[in-house]
Amino acid sequence: MSLGDLDPIIHTPKRLAAMAMLANAEYATFQFLKDHIGLTDSDLSKQMSTLESAGYVKATKHGRGPGSTTSYAMTRQGGRAYRAHRAALYAMLADEPSPSGP
């Protein structure tokens, strides 16, 4: 396994964190992702737009005006990409020599 097996869209830490959260939830709100990844509104919007453009997540808006919320759910394509990325990462780590090894 090599770095080339990792998905370049998911590989950045911010998008990886968003994908990992969405892989473990039916959906997550913009606020939840923002609070747990620790991003500004504009940065999170940018990251989520990239994931949406790749077809990995789907956004849904609820309500209108100041009380409106946006939530995100992972698409099937996103789920497949995430699982493949995760498997490649764990395989890479398994290949790594142990720090205390011979």
Next chain:
Amino acid sequence: MESSLDPSEHRRTLEVAEAAPYVGMPPSPWWVPPAFGGWFAAYLGSFAFWRESEILFILAMVVLTGGVGAFLGWYSRRHGALPVPGRGNPPPEIRGEYRRYAVGVLVIVGAVAAVWWWAGLLVACLAAFVLVTAGLSLYQVRYERAAATVRERLA
């Protein structure tokens, strides 16, 4: 810089984020177990209408189902994310609590069915209220403890 991440750091980001939907929520309010106990007792009680009035039975089912839907809506708005057991990669501590929860549900359903068989519907409703309230209270305490362990491990 952002993509030149060390793989073990990458895994850590992944583990923390995967755990967030399970452990990043505010604790459940105290009234949730008795409310669910009451809901389950009412659900059973609605079977009293089964032979008396089909309309009342269906109406009760619709109201109770709507109540669960409203609760889930409120809960997921409050939490901001809705983890679904059986999907994703919950932390091992939480997976253990999910397993105990599933066993607990089977035990309670079996116990309530037995009470219904031997003592009738009214007593079964009472048993359902007590067992579901006690079971959920215990689950809440255990889950919160497991979530605290996960938060500490990943801090």
